[in-house]
Amino acid sequence: MSTLVALAVIFTQLSLLAFGGGNTILPEMQRQVVEVHRWMSAQDFSALFALAQAAPGPNMMVVPLVGWHVAGWPGLLVSSIAKFGPSSILTGVVLGLWRRFKDRPWRKVVQAGLVPMTVGLVVASAWLITEATTTEWLLGAITAAVAGLSAATKLHPLWLLSGGAIAALVLL
Amino acid sequence: MRSPSSSAATLPPDGTGTGKPPPGCADLFLGFLGLGLMGFGGVLPLARRMLVENRRWLTPDHFTELLGLCHFLPGGNIINLSVAVGLEFRGVAGAVSALLGLILGPTAVVVGLGVLYDGYKDDPTLQHIFMGLAAAAAGLLVSTAWKMLWPLRSRPVALAIVLLTMLAIAVLRLPLLPSMAVLAPLSILATWRFSR
Numbered sequence: 001m002s003t004l005v006a007l008a009v010i011f012t013q014l015s016l017l018a019f020g021g022g023n024t025i026l027p028e029m030q031r032q033v034v035e036v037h038r039w040m041s042a043q044d045f046s047a048l049f050a051l052a053q054a055a056p057g058p059n060m061m062v063v064p065l066v067g068w069h070v071a072g073w074p075g076l077l078v079s080s081i082a083k084f085g086p087s088s089i090l091t092g093v094v095l096g097l098w099r100r101f102k103d104r105p106w107r108k109v110v111q112a113g114l115v116p117m118t119v120g121l122v123v124a125s126a127w128l129i130t131e132a133t134t135t136e137w138l139l140g141a142i143t144a145a146v147a148g149l150s151a152a153t154k155l156h157p158l159w160l161l162s163g164g165a166i167a168a169l170v171l172l
Numbered sequence: 173m174r175s176p177s178s179s180a181a182t183l184p185p186d187g188t189g190t191g192k193p194p195p196g197c198a199d200l201f202l203g204f205l206g207l208g209l210m211g212f213g214g215v216l217p218l219a220r221r222m223l224v225e226n227r228r229w230l231t232p233d234h235f236t237e238l239l240g241l242c243h244f245l246p247g248g249n250i251i252n253l254s255v256a257v258g259l260e261f262r263g264v265a266g267a268v269s270a271l272l273g274l275i276l277g278p279t280a281v282v283v284g285l286g287v288l289y290d291g292y293k294d295d296p297t298l299q300h301i302f303m304g305l306a307a308a309a310a311g312l313l314v315s316t317a318w319k320m321l322w323p324l325r326s327r328p329v330a331l332a333i334v335l336l337t338m339l340a341i342a343v344l345r346l347p348l349l350p351s352m353a354v355l356a357p358l359s360i361l362a363t364w365r366f367s368r
Contacts, residue, residue: 017348018246019356023316027341028348035345047293047302050309051285057208057278058215058248064275065282069290076283080275087247088255088271092264095256098241111244112367113360116330117352119320120337126317127342130310139307146311151318158212161308168304169297 003071004078006037011063011082018087020118022060026125029066030132039070042132049129054161142167192228194261197269203227204254204273209281215250215274223257230257250274329366333359 010032014025026049034042048069052062060083067079101107134140142164149155195203203222211218223230230238238260242252251274258270292298324330337355340346 013349016246017352018248019352020243022248023313025348026313027345031345031347043306046306046310047289048286050302050306051289052282053309053312054305055278055281055285056210056212057281058211058250058274060248060251061275061278061282064279065286068283068286076279080279084247084251084271084275087245087252088267091242091245091247091252091255092259092267094245095241095259107244109364110360113363114356115359116324116333116363117337117355117359119317119324119330120334120355121341122313122320123317123334124338124342126310126313127338129313133303133306133310135303139303142304142307143311143314146308147314147318148311150312150315156212157312160312161305164308164311165301165304168300168307172300172303 004074007067007070007075007079008082011067011079012086015083015086016090018060019114020121022058023125024118024121026062027121027128029062030128033066033070043135044069046129046132050133050161053157136172138171139168195227195229197258197262197265199227200258200262200266201269201273203229204270205277208274209277211250219250219253229261329362333362 010029014029017028018025030042030045033039034045040048045066048065049062052065053059055061063083064076064080068076071078130140130143134143145167146160146164150157150160207215207218207222220235224232224235238256239249239253242249242256245252251271254270254274255267258266258268260266262269288298289302293302321334324334333355336358337351340351340355341348
Protein backbone atom coordinates (compact mmCIF):
# COMPACT_ATOMS: atom_id res chain seq x y z
CA MET A 1 0.00 0.00 0.00
CA SER A 2 2.70 2.46 1.01
CA THR A 3 4.51 1.59 -2.22
CA LEU A 4 1.44 2.52 -4.27
CA VAL A 5 1.06 5.79 -2.36
CA ALA A 6 4.73 6.56 -3.00
CA LEU A 7 4.29 5.78 -6.71
CA ALA A 8 1.23 8.05 -6.86
CA VAL A 9 3.04 10.93 -5.17
CA ILE A 10 6.18 10.58 -7.32
CA PHE A 11 4.40 10.38 -10.66
CA THR A 12 1.86 13.12 -9.90
CA GLN A 13 4.81 15.43 -9.19
CA LEU A 14 6.63 14.32 -12.35
CA SER A 15 3.44 14.74 -14.39
CA LEU A 16 3.20 18.42 -13.50
CA LEU A 17 6.95 19.05 -13.83
CA ALA A 18 7.43 17.52 -17.27
CA PHE A 19 7.90 20.78 -19.18
CA GLY A 20 9.41 20.13 -22.58
CA GLY A 21 8.26 16.54 -22.89
CA GLY A 22 8.98 13.29 -21.13
CA ASN A 23 12.77 13.08 -21.32
CA THR A 24 13.22 16.06 -19.00
CA ILE A 25 11.90 14.14 -15.97
CA LEU A 26 14.02 11.04 -16.55
CA PRO A 27 16.76 12.05 -14.06
CA GLU A 28 14.24 12.69 -11.28
CA MET A 29 12.43 9.44 -12.04
CA GLN A 30 15.72 7.60 -11.83
CA ARG A 31 16.70 9.40 -8.61
CA GLN A 32 13.40 8.53 -6.92
CA VAL A 33 13.19 4.93 -8.13
CA VAL A 34 16.87 4.00 -7.76
CA GLU A 35 18.33 6.22 -5.03
CA VAL A 36 15.47 7.34 -2.80
CA HIS A 37 13.28 4.20 -2.78
CA ARG A 38 15.85 1.64 -3.96
CA TRP A 39 13.22 -0.30 -5.93
CA MET A 40 15.78 -1.30 -8.59
CA SER A 41 19.39 -0.81 -9.68
CA ALA A 42 20.49 1.92 -12.09
CA GLN A 43 21.19 -0.83 -14.65
CA ASP A 44 17.64 -2.19 -14.27
CA PHE A 45 16.26 1.31 -14.73
CA SER A 46 18.27 1.80 -17.91
CA ALA A 47 17.11 -1.57 -19.20
CA LEU A 48 13.47 -0.65 -18.56
CA PHE A 49 14.04 2.66 -20.33
CA ALA A 50 15.51 0.76 -23.27
CA LEU A 51 12.53 -1.61 -23.40
CA ALA A 52 10.16 1.34 -23.40
CA GLN A 53 12.15 2.93 -26.23
CA ALA A 54 11.89 -0.28 -28.24
CA ALA A 55 8.11 -0.30 -27.83
CA PRO A 56 5.88 1.87 -30.04
CA GLY A 57 3.95 4.87 -28.80
CA PRO A 58 4.71 8.02 -26.82
CA ASN A 59 8.19 8.13 -25.30
CA MET A 60 6.90 8.03 -21.73
CA MET A 61 5.96 4.35 -21.78
CA VAL A 62 8.72 3.80 -19.22
CA VAL A 63 6.22 5.06 -16.62
CA PRO A 64 3.72 2.18 -16.71
CA LEU A 65 6.67 -0.20 -17.03
CA VAL A 66 8.34 1.14 -13.87
CA GLY A 67 5.00 0.99 -12.00
CA TRP A 68 4.47 -2.59 -13.15
CA HIS A 69 8.04 -3.60 -12.24
CA VAL A 70 7.73 -2.12 -8.73
CA ALA A 71 4.20 -3.21 -7.77
CA GLY A 72 2.61 -5.34 -10.50
CA TRP A 73 -0.70 -4.42 -12.14
CA PRO A 74 -1.83 -2.09 -9.32
CA GLY A 75 1.52 -0.31 -9.66
CA LEU A 76 1.02 0.05 -13.41
CA LEU A 77 -2.46 1.50 -12.92
CA VAL A 78 -1.42 3.92 -10.16
CA SER A 79 1.71 5.18 -11.91
CA SER A 80 -0.11 5.62 -15.26
CA ILE A 81 -3.04 7.53 -13.77
CA ALA A 82 -0.68 9.67 -11.65
CA LYS A 83 1.57 10.43 -14.64
CA PHE A 84 -0.98 10.95 -17.43
CA GLY A 85 -3.89 12.31 -15.35
CA PRO A 86 -2.77 15.63 -13.84
CA SER A 87 -1.01 16.96 -16.95
CA SER A 88 -4.04 15.98 -19.06
CA ILE A 89 -6.45 17.78 -16.71
CA LEU A 90 -4.18 20.81 -16.84
CA THR A 91 -4.19 20.64 -20.65
CA GLY A 92 -8.00 20.62 -20.62
CA VAL A 93 -8.23 23.59 -18.28
CA VAL A 94 -5.65 25.64 -20.17
CA LEU A 95 -7.26 24.83 -23.53
CA GLY A 96 -10.22 26.92 -22.40
CA LEU A 97 -8.03 29.91 -21.51
CA TRP A 98 -5.71 29.50 -24.49
CA ARG A 99 -7.33 31.73 -27.07
CA ARG A 100 -7.57 34.60 -24.62
CA PHE A 101 -3.79 34.69 -23.99
CA LYS A 102 -2.61 33.59 -27.43
CA ASP A 103 -1.07 36.89 -28.52
CA ARG A 104 0.11 38.22 -25.17
CA PRO A 105 3.84 39.01 -25.27
CA TRP A 106 4.57 37.46 -21.85
CA ARG A 107 3.55 34.03 -23.14
CA LYS A 108 6.25 34.15 -25.82
CA VAL A 109 8.87 35.35 -23.30
CA VAL A 110 8.12 32.50 -20.91
CA GLN A 111 8.00 29.93 -23.71
CA ALA A 112 11.33 31.00 -25.22
CA GLY A 113 12.90 31.47 -21.79
CA LEU A 114 12.26 27.90 -20.68
CA VAL A 115 14.17 26.47 -23.67
CA PRO A 116 17.71 26.47 -22.16
CA MET A 117 16.51 24.78 -18.95
CA THR A 118 14.56 22.20 -20.95
CA VAL A 119 17.63 21.42 -23.07
CA GLY A 120 19.73 21.17 -19.88
CA LEU A 121 17.30 18.60 -18.45
CA VAL A 122 17.47 16.46 -21.59
CA VAL A 123 21.29 16.63 -21.59
CA ALA A 124 21.24 15.54 -17.94
CA SER A 125 18.97 12.59 -18.85
CA ALA A 126 21.34 11.50 -21.61
CA TRP A 127 24.30 11.81 -19.21
CA LEU A 128 22.69 9.69 -16.45
CA ILE A 129 21.34 6.97 -18.70
CA THR A 130 24.68 6.68 -20.52
CA GLU A 131 26.53 6.56 -17.21
CA ALA A 132 24.34 3.67 -16.04
CA THR A 133 24.55 1.65 -19.25
CA THR A 134 28.27 2.01 -19.99
CA THR A 135 29.57 -0.84 -17.86
CA GLU A 136 32.04 -1.90 -20.57
CA TRP A 137 33.85 0.02 -23.27
CA LEU A 138 32.00 -1.82 -26.03
CA LEU A 139 28.65 -0.59 -24.67
CA GLY A 140 30.02 2.94 -24.64
CA ALA A 141 31.04 2.44 -28.26
CA ILE A 142 27.52 1.25 -29.15
CA THR A 143 26.04 4.34 -27.46
CA ALA A 144 28.44 6.61 -29.36
CA ALA A 145 27.78 4.86 -32.70
CA VAL A 146 23.99 5.02 -32.28
CA ALA A 147 24.17 8.67 -31.20
CA GLY A 148 26.29 9.53 -34.25
CA LEU A 149 24.13 7.57 -36.72
CA SER A 150 20.91 8.93 -35.28
CA ALA A 151 22.19 12.52 -35.48
CA ALA A 152 23.69 12.20 -38.98
CA THR A 153 21.21 9.93 -40.80
CA LYS A 154 17.47 9.38 -41.04
CA LEU A 155 17.74 5.72 -40.05
CA HIS A 156 14.68 4.48 -38.19
CA PRO A 157 15.33 4.17 -34.42
CA LEU A 158 14.19 0.55 -34.50
CA TRP A 159 17.12 -0.32 -36.83
CA LEU A 160 19.53 1.38 -34.44
CA LEU A 161 18.09 -0.39 -31.39
CA SER A 162 18.27 -3.81 -33.03
CA GLY A 163 21.75 -3.00 -34.34
CA GLY A 164 22.88 -2.23 -30.78
CA ALA A 165 21.34 -5.44 -29.44
CA ILE A 166 22.97 -7.56 -32.17
CA ALA A 167 26.36 -5.88 -31.74
CA ALA A 168 26.32 -6.62 -28.01
CA LEU A 169 25.17 -10.20 -28.60
CA VAL A 170 27.93 -10.92 -31.10
CA LEU A 171 30.84 -8.96 -29.64
CA LEU A 172 30.34 -9.05 -25.86
CA MET B 173 -12.25 13.44 -52.06
CA ARG B 174 -9.37 15.68 -51.14
CA SER B 175 -9.15 19.35 -51.98
CA PRO B 176 -5.73 20.53 -50.85
CA SER B 177 -6.22 24.15 -51.81
CA SER B 178 -9.19 24.80 -49.54
CA SER B 179 -8.12 22.90 -46.41
CA ALA B 180 -5.79 25.50 -44.93
CA ALA B 181 -7.61 28.58 -46.10
CA THR B 182 -10.71 28.54 -43.92
CA LEU B 183 -10.61 28.05 -40.17
CA PRO B 184 -13.92 28.70 -38.44
CA PRO B 185 -13.44 29.75 -34.83
CA ASP B 186 -15.17 26.69 -33.39
CA GLY B 187 -15.44 24.00 -36.08
CA THR B 188 -12.72 21.86 -37.59
CA GLY B 189 -12.74 23.64 -40.93
CA THR B 190 -12.26 20.44 -42.88
CA GLY B 191 -15.91 20.03 -43.84
CA LYS B 192 -16.03 16.55 -42.36
CA PRO B 193 -18.42 15.46 -39.58
CA PRO B 194 -16.65 15.54 -36.19
CA PRO B 195 -15.37 12.13 -35.00
CA GLY B 196 -17.19 10.26 -32.24
CA CYS B 197 -15.55 8.74 -29.16
CA ALA B 198 -15.04 5.38 -30.88
CA ASP B 199 -13.39 7.09 -33.87
CA LEU B 200 -11.10 9.01 -31.53
CA PHE B 201 -10.20 5.85 -29.61
CA LEU B 202 -9.44 3.85 -32.77
CA GLY B 203 -7.58 6.70 -34.46
CA PHE B 204 -5.23 7.18 -31.55
CA LEU B 205 -4.94 3.41 -30.94
CA GLY B 206 -3.49 3.05 -34.42
CA LEU B 207 -1.21 5.99 -33.81
CA GLY B 208 0.09 4.52 -30.53
CA LEU B 209 0.79 1.13 -32.10
CA MET B 210 2.50 2.51 -35.21
CA GLY B 211 4.60 5.23 -33.64
CA PHE B 212 8.00 3.61 -33.28
CA GLY B 213 10.57 6.18 -32.16
CA GLY B 214 8.38 9.26 -32.41
CA VAL B 215 4.64 9.67 -32.78
CA LEU B 216 4.52 13.33 -33.75
CA PRO B 217 5.14 13.06 -37.54
CA LEU B 218 2.56 10.26 -37.71
CA ALA B 219 0.10 12.28 -35.64
CA ARG B 220 0.11 15.09 -38.18
CA ARG B 221 -0.40 12.64 -41.04
CA MET B 222 -3.32 10.94 -39.28
CA LEU B 223 -5.06 14.07 -37.97
CA VAL B 224 -4.53 16.45 -40.88
CA GLU B 225 -3.96 14.37 -44.02
CA ASN B 226 -5.67 11.00 -43.64
CA ARG B 227 -8.65 11.55 -41.37
CA ARG B 228 -8.82 15.31 -41.87
CA TRP B 229 -10.12 16.00 -38.38
CA LEU B 230 -7.97 19.16 -38.17
CA THR B 231 -6.77 21.77 -40.63
CA PRO B 232 -2.99 22.36 -40.72
CA ASP B 233 -3.46 25.64 -38.86
CA HIS B 234 -5.62 24.10 -36.18
CA PHE B 235 -3.08 21.30 -35.72
CA THR B 236 -0.21 23.76 -35.32
CA GLU B 237 -2.17 25.83 -32.84
CA LEU B 238 -3.06 22.85 -30.64
CA LEU B 239 0.51 21.54 -30.79
CA GLY B 240 1.82 24.94 -29.71
CA LEU B 241 -0.40 24.77 -26.64
CA CYS B 242 0.77 21.23 -25.89
CA HIS B 243 4.45 22.28 -26.06
CA PHE B 244 3.81 24.97 -23.50
CA LEU B 245 2.25 22.61 -20.95
CA PRO B 246 3.88 19.88 -18.86
CA GLY B 247 3.45 16.27 -19.97
CA GLY B 248 4.31 14.56 -23.23
CA ASN B 249 3.38 16.72 -26.23
CA ILE B 250 1.63 13.89 -28.01
CA ILE B 251 -0.27 12.86 -24.88
CA ASN B 252 -1.49 16.41 -24.37
CA LEU B 253 -2.37 16.59 -28.05
CA SER B 254 -4.61 13.52 -27.76
CA VAL B 255 -6.39 15.15 -24.80
CA ALA B 256 -6.78 18.47 -26.64
CA VAL B 257 -8.13 16.84 -29.82
CA GLY B 258 -10.56 14.61 -27.89
CA LEU B 259 -11.74 17.59 -25.87
CA GLU B 260 -12.31 19.72 -28.95
CA PHE B 261 -14.66 17.20 -30.52
CA ARG B 262 -16.35 15.26 -27.70
CA GLY B 263 -15.53 16.98 -24.43
CA VAL B 264 -14.21 14.99 -21.48
CA ALA B 265 -15.41 11.63 -22.85
CA GLY B 266 -13.56 12.35 -26.09
CA ALA B 267 -10.38 13.28 -24.22
CA VAL B 268 -10.48 10.05 -22.22
CA SER B 269 -11.17 7.99 -25.38
CA ALA B 270 -8.27 9.54 -27.28
CA LEU B 271 -5.81 9.28 -24.36
CA LEU B 272 -6.72 5.65 -23.62
CA GLY B 273 -6.47 4.78 -27.29
CA LEU B 274 -3.00 6.29 -27.45
CA ILE B 275 -1.47 4.54 -24.42
CA LEU B 276 -3.30 1.19 -24.23
CA GLY B 277 -1.48 -0.56 -27.09
CA PRO B 278 2.04 0.57 -26.14
CA THR B 279 1.37 -0.33 -22.49
CA ALA B 280 0.52 -3.91 -23.47
CA VAL B 281 3.69 -4.15 -25.61
CA VAL B 282 5.89 -2.68 -22.90
CA VAL B 283 4.57 -5.07 -20.22
CA GLY B 284 5.18 -7.98 -22.58
CA LEU B 285 8.80 -6.86 -22.95
CA GLY B 286 9.01 -6.39 -19.18
CA VAL B 287 7.88 -9.98 -18.56
CA LEU B 288 10.56 -11.12 -20.98
CA TYR B 289 13.20 -9.03 -19.21
CA ASP B 290 12.25 -10.26 -15.72
CA GLY B 291 12.04 -13.89 -16.78
CA TYR B 292 15.29 -14.05 -18.71
CA LYS B 293 17.57 -11.40 -17.30
CA ASP B 294 19.88 -14.09 -15.84
CA ASP B 295 20.23 -15.79 -19.20
CA PRO B 296 23.59 -14.60 -20.59
CA THR B 297 22.39 -14.36 -24.20
CA LEU B 298 19.38 -12.23 -23.35
CA GLN B 299 21.46 -10.27 -20.87
CA HIS B 300 23.77 -9.22 -23.68
CA ILE B 301 20.83 -8.34 -25.91
CA PHE B 302 19.32 -6.15 -23.21
CA MET B 303 22.67 -4.51 -22.47
CA GLY B 304 23.08 -3.68 -26.16
CA LEU B 305 19.51 -2.44 -26.34
CA ALA B 306 20.08 -0.20 -23.31
CA ALA B 307 23.31 1.20 -24.77
CA ALA B 308 21.54 1.91 -28.08
CA ALA B 309 18.61 3.58 -26.28
CA ALA B 310 21.12 5.77 -24.45
CA GLY B 311 22.63 6.66 -27.82
CA LEU B 312 19.23 7.76 -29.15
CA LEU B 313 18.83 9.98 -26.11
CA VAL B 314 22.32 11.46 -26.60
CA SER B 315 21.46 12.37 -30.19
CA THR B 316 18.17 13.97 -29.05
CA ALA B 317 20.13 16.05 -26.53
CA TRP B 318 22.65 16.96 -29.24
CA LYS B 319 19.92 18.05 -31.67
CA MET B 320 18.35 20.24 -29.00
CA LEU B 321 21.72 21.69 -27.98
CA TRP B 322 22.86 22.57 -31.53
CA PRO B 323 20.55 25.58 -32.13
CA LEU B 324 21.88 27.15 -28.90
CA ARG B 325 25.54 26.92 -29.98
CA SER B 326 26.05 30.64 -30.56
CA ARG B 327 24.22 31.74 -27.41
CA PRO B 328 26.64 31.67 -24.46
CA VAL B 329 23.99 32.69 -21.90
CA ALA B 330 21.70 29.85 -22.94
CA LEU B 331 24.63 27.40 -22.88
CA ALA B 332 25.51 28.56 -19.37
CA ILE B 333 21.94 27.77 -18.24
CA VAL B 334 22.19 24.34 -19.91
CA LEU B 335 25.48 23.68 -18.09
CA LEU B 336 24.06 24.84 -14.77
CA THR B 337 20.99 22.60 -15.18
CA MET B 338 23.19 19.65 -16.14
CA LEU B 339 25.42 20.23 -13.12
CA ALA B 340 22.51 20.46 -10.68
CA ILE B 341 20.60 17.44 -11.97
CA ALA B 342 23.19 14.99 -13.33
CA VAL B 343 26.29 15.74 -11.23
CA LEU B 344 24.99 17.03 -7.90
CA ARG B 345 21.79 14.91 -8.19
CA LEU B 346 19.63 17.66 -6.69
CA PRO B 347 15.85 17.04 -6.55
CA LEU B 348 13.93 18.29 -9.60
CA LEU B 349 11.25 20.43 -7.93
CA PRO B 350 13.49 22.89 -6.02
CA SER B 351 16.00 22.88 -8.89
CA MET B 352 13.33 23.93 -11.37
CA ALA B 353 11.96 26.52 -8.94
CA VAL B 354 15.39 28.23 -9.13
CA LEU B 355 16.38 27.43 -12.73
CA ALA B 356 13.11 28.26 -14.52
CA PRO B 357 12.93 31.94 -13.44
CA LEU B 358 16.69 32.24 -14.00
CA SER B 359 16.36 30.76 -17.49
CA ILE B 360 13.42 33.02 -18.41
CA LEU B 361 15.07 36.14 -16.99
CA ALA B 362 18.46 35.50 -18.63
CA THR B 363 16.95 34.66 -22.03
CA TRP B 364 14.72 37.74 -21.96
CA ARG B 365 17.45 40.09 -20.68
CA PHE B 366 20.14 39.00 -23.17
CA SER B 367 18.00 38.22 -26.21
CA ARG B 368 18.09 41.75 -27.67
